[in-house]
Amino acid sequence: MGNGSGTSTSLIEVTEGRRGSYRDPKTGVTVAARLLGAPGEGMFVCTYVPSGRPRGGVVICPSLHAELLSNYRAEVLLAQHLAAAGVAVLRLHYRGTGQSEGDEDAVTFDSMRDDIVSAAQSFEDSVKPGPLAYVGARFGAVLGAAAASPRSPLVLWEPVFDGRRYWRDVSRSRMIHKMNESEDPGSEQADMLKTLDSGKAFDALGYRIHPALFESTVPRALQQEMLAQRGPVLLVQLSRQADLRAPHRAFVDQMRAQGLDVDVELVPDEPVWWLLRPPMKGMERLIDMTTRWLVGHLGGEEA
Amino acid sequence: MSTRAPAYREEPVWLRVEDEQIFGMWTTPRSDPSGVAIVLLTGGAWVPSVNRNRLWVKLARELAAHGHASIRLDYHGVGESTGDLVGYRLVDLKPDLLACLQWVKEQGHQEVVILGACFGARLAMSVVPLFDDISGLVLLAPPVWDSEGASGNFEVGSKLKELPKGDLLRRLADKRQRVVIRRVLAGRAQAVWRRARGGRGPDSVADQKVGPNFLRSMAQIVEERIPTVLVYGAEEPMYQDYVEAGRGRLGKITQGTDRLIKIEMLGTPVHRLLPVKVQEEVVREAPKWVRELRDARRAMNEEAMA
Numbered sequence: 262m263g264n265g266s267g268t269s270t271s272l273i274e275v276t277e278g279r280r281g282s283y284r285d286p287k288t289g290v291t292v293a294a295r296l297l298g299a300p301g302e303g304m305f306v307c308t309y310v311p312s313g314r315p316r317g318g319v320v321i322c323p324s325l326h327a328e329l330l331s332n333y334r335a336e337v338l339l340a341q342h343l344a345a346a347g348v349a350v351l352r353l354h355y356r357g358t359g360q361s362e363g364d365e366d367a368v369t370f371d372s373m374r375d376d377i378v379s380a381a382q383s384f385e386d387s388v389k390p391g392p393l394a395y396v397g398a399r400f401g402a403v404l405g406a407a408a409a410s411p412r413s414p415l416v417l418w419e420p421v422f423d424g425r426r427y428w429r430d431v432s433r434s435r436m437i438h439k440m441n442e443s444e445d446p447g448s449e450q451a452d453m454l455k456t457l458d459s460g461k462a463f464d465a466l467g468y469r470i471h472p473a474l475f476e477s478t479v480p481r482a483l484q485q486e487m488l489a490q491r492g493p494v495l496l497v498q499l500s501r502q503a504d505l506r507a508p509h510r511a512f513v514d515q516m517r518a519q520g521l522d523v524d525v526e527l528v529p530d531e532p533v534w535w536l537l538r539p540p541m542k543g544m545e546r547l548i549d550m551t552t553r554w555l556v557g558h559l560g561g562e563e564a
Numbered sequence: 565m566s567t568r569a570p571a572y573r574e575e576p577v578w579l580r581v582e583d584e585q586i587f588g589m590w591t592t593p594r595s596d597p598s599g600v601a602i603v604l605l606t607g608g609a610w611v612p613s614v615n616r617n618r619l620w621v622k623l624a625r626e627l628a629a630h631g632h633a634s635i636r637l638d639y640h641g642v643g644e645s646t647g648d649l650v651g652y653r654l655v656d657l658k659p660d661l662l663a664c665l666q667w668v669k670e671q672g673h674q675e676v677v678i679l680g681a682c683f684g685a686r687l688a689m690s691v692v693p694l695f696d697d698i699s700g701l702v703l704l705a706p707p708v709w710d711s712e713g714a715s716g717n718f719e720v721g722s723k724l725k726e727l728p729k730g731d732l733l734r735r736l737a738d739k740r741q742r743v744v745i746r747r748v749l750a751g752r753a754q755a756v757w758r759r760a761r762g763g764r765g766p767d768s769v770a771d772q773k774v775g776p777n778f779l780r781s782m783a784q785i786v787e788e789r790i791p792t793v794l795v796y797g798a799e800e801p802m803y804q805d806y807v808e809a810g811r812g813r814l815g816k817i818t819q820g821t822d823r824l825i826k827i828e829m830l831g832t833p834v835h836r837l838l839p840v841k842v843q844e845e846v847v848r849e850a851p852k853w854v855r856e857l858r859d860a861r862r863a864m865n866e867e868a869m870a
Contacts, residue, residue: 281576283585285646294576294587294644301570307644326617333612333643341646359614360589360621362570467838468617537609537616537836 288312290344296362297383305360306380307337307352309344310388317559318349318390320381322408324399324421326431326468327535329359332398332418335544339396342552348559349390353380355404365469366462369477370404370424377408394492394555399534400427400478406486413492414558416551417483419499419532422508424478428453431465434535438466466535484515493522495554497547501531526550570594572628576644577635581663587644588635588664589613590671591624598631600699600854601673603664605637605684607836608652612643615681616836619843623679623850630851633673637664652683654690654777661687665695675699675861677854682707682835689781692788700857701785701792702850705835708805708814710775770812773805783817785825791860792825793853797833797842823860828853 282293289312296303321336323329340350355373356363381393394414397405402420409415421427432450439447453470456463463470487494494516498509505513505525516523528550530543541547572591579586604620606613613620613636620636627634639657641649649656661678668676677700678688685706692698785792796803810818818825828849832842 281578283578283580285585292578292585294578296574296576300573303574305576330612330614330616334610334641337644359618360576362574365618464840467836467840467843469840537611540610 288341288345290341292341292344297380298356298362301362302356303362304356304376304380305354306383307340308384308388309340309350309352311344311347311349313347315349315388315390316347316556318351318384318388318393319343319555319559320377320384320393320395320405320408321350321352322377322395322397322401322405323352323354323359324397324401324534325358325474326470327434327466327537328399329354331532331534331536331538334540335418335547336396336398338544339548339551342548343555346552346556348556349384349388351380351384351388353377366471366473368471368474370407370474370481371477373404374407377404381408392559394559396551396555400424403481403483403486406483406490407481409490409492411489411491414494414555415487415490415492416495416497416555418497418547418551420483420496420512422484422512423482424480428475428479431470431535435465438536484512487516487519487521490516490519490521493524493558495524495526495551497526497528497551499528499530499532499541499543499547501529503527503529524554526554570625572625574624577667579660579663579667581640581659584640584647584660585645586640586660586663587613587638589621589624590633590635591628592633593628593631596631597633598675599673600631600675600677600858601633601635601668601671602627602677602679602702602854603635603637603661603668603688605661605678605680605687606639606642607680607682607684610642610649613638614643616838617840617843619837619846622843623847626847627850627854630854632851632854633668633671635664635668637661654687657687658691658694661691662694665691665698669697675858677702677857679704679850681705681837686778686781689785690777692781692784692790698788698790699861700854701790702795702853702857703792704795704837704846705797705800705802705833706778706794707802708774708778708809710777770808770810770815774809774812774814778809779813779817782814782825786817786821789824789864791857791864793828793856794825795828795830795834795846795849795853797830797835800833800835802833802835803829823863826856826860 280293280295282291284291291310294307297306298304321340323336324332336352340352343350354361355376357365357368395405395409396416398418400421402417406415432453453463457472457475460472496513498505513523513525528543528547530541532541571594573594574589574591577588577590606615624634624636638645639660640647665676676697679702680688681704685703688701830842830845834842837843
């Protein structure tokens with residue numbers, strides 16, 4: 262390999278048009294990445310299908326902007342682990358985000374939720390995974406909750422509870438970055454709101470935030486999206502704090518008062534969502550625990 | 565959403581490299597192909613091939629609009645690819661890049677350019693002696709210093725001496741961090757051993773920051789006559805390091821290579837590709853850089869034939 266020699270057949274497995282796949286010889290899982298949809302509108306999806314009949318399916322809904330990148334690896338590893346345990350998995354990038362096609366400035370809460378629904382439908386039609394569960398990290402938790410059917414198990418990794426708080430966290434991250442760089446942080450949140458209100462995009466730590474996305478996500482709240490939820494829920498807190506933080510506690514109490522079966526796990530790590538860092542140290546525990554919970558709630562013991 | 569057919573085609577590909585599956589997104593022009601293919605390499609810090617604000621996605625599609633194919637690569641252990649990556653070492657990631665270059669060549673592209681940012685730029689430089697058909701390099705803010713690790717390593721991570729004690733103990737409790745720390749200590753031990761045996765230290769202040777691997781890579785670029793564009797930003801510390809190093813051994817290596825190695829300056833620092841406007845500059849200027857590389861290659865070929 263050091264001199265670049267090798268045959269083409271040793272390098273690539275299968276590529277057919279807008280779909281490339283390989284089979285893991287150790288687990289028998291087939292991993293297929295593709296662009297779903299017409300040219301120019303293709304949604305990047307990656308499926309992980311076990312060799313036998315799946316015991317269920319999981320749709321992993323990513324967060325946005327820097328959080329898509331900082332949680333990327335954890336979501337890929339979760340998909341690999343679940344598939345090795347007999348669960349079929351769908352990961353996607355909403356159109357206009359990640360590897361997908363589509364216009365960035367047209368991305369809204371509704372377009373992202375619709376992408377999850379259409380990708381999940383295509384997944385069900387082609388793979389026939391059985392009952393579906395949804396995993397969402399950060400803002401992906403709100404989107405997953407919005408797209409899921411009421412009986413689906415839901416896993417919420419360090420969820421965003423409402424859009425307003427999410428954008429406040431974004432402007433805070435920007436402020437911290439500026440202070441680290443010895444720059445004047447100014448009035449970050451006010452600047453962001455003023456720019457977006459004027460119909461212009463805002464630069465948040467090298468990510469372009471478009472007005473349509475901002476306006477459509479501000480009013481959204483996780484609890485609202487879960488009003489119809491009947492299936493079990495796993496809330497995962499990612500924090501160095503040893504006990505459940507107040508907003509998480511309030512959310513759990515409200516969900517239980519709604520009659521929901523809510524489990525809580527604490528992972529003692531605090532990812533820095535908006536700044537590039539090595540993978541978080543608690544990732545292995547996060548993935549193992551999430552896999553066990555999902556396998557258990559999709560009606561089987563982990564293989 | 566746009567309903568117009570785009571000027572490119574995209575397909576995901578998986579390249580089997582030893583036991584791992586390396587993911588790439590292959591973008592090709594719908595019409596008027598130039599024959600050039602560009603391999604896009606991200607920096608360190610486990611950044612997937614999407615890159616910050618989808619920069620590599622936008623760049624690939626813009627390059628296709630100019631007739632150039634490209635592949636944006638996830639190193640093993642990063643993004644979609646399989647495997648585990650503990651620290652960024654050139655020696656660990658060269659196989660991924662070499663496999664990609666081989667595959668791109670097999671798609672019929674005789675002109676292959678590598679465009680890398682930061683660590684990706686250093687990786688691009690490091691494979692020059694290992695692959696015959698590199699027709700150009702675009703290097704975004706390559707650091708001139710090597711890591712504190714052993715020769716051939718280039719690692720992301722804090723320098724050991726700068727760590728407060730508590731943080732060091734926490735890092736030692738983590739298996740991945742122990743591997744990184746072991747490598748740093750091994751590199752330091754080697755440096756001490758070299759000096760004890762009378763090995764060379766830096767010749768001058770100019771040479772203090774520039775690493776021997778960087779110097780070796782630049783010498784190989786000059787020897788192989790690979791047209792190269794180095795891209796830095798105004799007031800960029802890495803550019804200042806490059807200029808300072810140019811007053812020492814680096815300057816001797818690059819003397820008389822103005823037509824081979826060009827510096828392009830953008831308005832703001834390029835490293836980390838913050839803010840959005842520097843990303844837009846990269847997308848806008850990249851086709852021009854590719855054109856300059858091709859022109860330089862053509863001029864050298866004509867000279868050789870004359």
